[in-house]
Amino acid sequence: MALIHHTTLKPTKVELLAGWLPTRRWYHGPAAPELVKGGGFRLDDPEGEVGIEFMVVTEGSAAYLVPLTYRAAPLDGAEHALIGTMEHGVLGTRWAYDGCHDPVLTAGLAALIEGRAAAQAQSVTDTPDREVARGYTGAGPIPGLGAPADTDENTEFAVAEGSPVLRLRRVLTPGSLPPADAAGYVTGAWQRPDGTRAGALFAALEPR
Numbered sequence: 001m002a003l004i005h006h007t008t009l010k011p012t013k014v015e016l017l018a019g020w021l022p023t024r025r026w027y028h029g030p031a032a033p034e035l036v037k038g039g040g041f042r043l044d045d046p047e048g049e050v051g052i053e054f055m056v057v058t059e060g061s062a063a064y065l066v067p068l069t070y071r072a073a074p075l076d077g078a079e080h081a082l083i084g085t086m087e088h089g090v091l092g093t094r095w096a097y098d099g100c101h102d103p104v105l106t107a108g109l110a111a112l113i114e115g116r117a118a119a120q121a122q123s124v125t126d127t128p129d130r131e132v133a134r135g136y137t138g139a140g141p142i143p144g145l146g147a148p149a150d151t152d153e154n155t156e157f158a159v160a161e162g163s164p165v166l167r168l169r170r171v172l173t174p175g176s177l178p179p180a181d182a183a184g185y186v187t188g189a190w191q192r193p194d195g196t197r198a199g200a201l202f203a204a205l206e207p208r
Contacts (some may be wrong), residue, residue: 008089013037016084016096017057017066018104025150026170029059032193036062039190041119041129043108050104051094052120056132056172063172063190067099067204071170075102100148100155100168109166109203110142113184129188131199136184142166164205174198182206 014035021027021035040055051070056063068083074095075081081101084093096208099105111117112134119132145166146158157166164183169176175198178185184205192198 001130008087010087011084013055013068013086013096014057016086017055019177020083021057021059021064021066024170026153026155027064028171033059035059036193038192039188040065041132041188043105043112043117044120045104045108047104050102052099052105052108054099054188055122056188058190058193060193063174063192063198063200065168065170065172067105067168069097069099069102069105071095071097078102084120091157101158106145106157109168110145113186113203113205114142119186119188129195131189133187134180135201136205138183139207140186165208166203166205168203169201172198172200172202174200176201178204179206 014037018033018035021033022031035057038056038058040053045052053068055066055068057066068193074114075097078097078101081098083096083098086096088094108117112119114136119129121129143160143163148155148157153171155168155170159165178201182204186202187199188202189197189199
């Protein structure tokens with residue numbers, strides 16, 4: 001169970017993302033974004049070492065899904081995925097990564113889709129997030145996820161030949177639903193800048 005510390009972060013997560021997001025292929029906003037944290041959810045690391053968060057940030061009317069991991073030391077071989085470091089008021093220096101390149105997060109995402117893990121509230125300890133839904137029709141475990149690749153809208157994970165592709169929606173479309181032929185999915189919700197709630201498809205296992 002992840003313990004949520006209500007303390008200071010310097011820089012904040014949103015400040016880190018404001019510099020990183022414009023470097024992403026799937027980001028379509030201004031070069032100097034005015035980001036607002038819209039919501040998201042967390043997953044527990046079975047080893048209790050890595051923070052796992054699926055954050056939604058908004059920029060104007062657009063919403064982006066940013067999976068993040070937080071570590072107490074650098075992740076070997078993931079220099080290209082480092083977003084930056086933060087000083088946590090309780091835990092000290094934390095290395096923040098694009099979680100799509102962190103095997104702890106990708107394993108957690110597969111476990112969530114399969115129903116072996118539960119989405120947790122973003123800011124409350126030991127509290128399920130009831131707005132997150134998932135489904136899986138596969139007959140066995142999801143094949144191990146390979147290297148991610150960004151497109152103009154998604155991040156796609158390489159999987160075993162003949163298996164569905166896992167597409168994580170980076171650009172969120174309010175009201176979107178899992179494709180009819182999806183073998184698995186995750187949906188979630190966030191708050192728009194005007195205070196209304198929106199929901200969308202976050203990730204889906206889809207045919208190639």
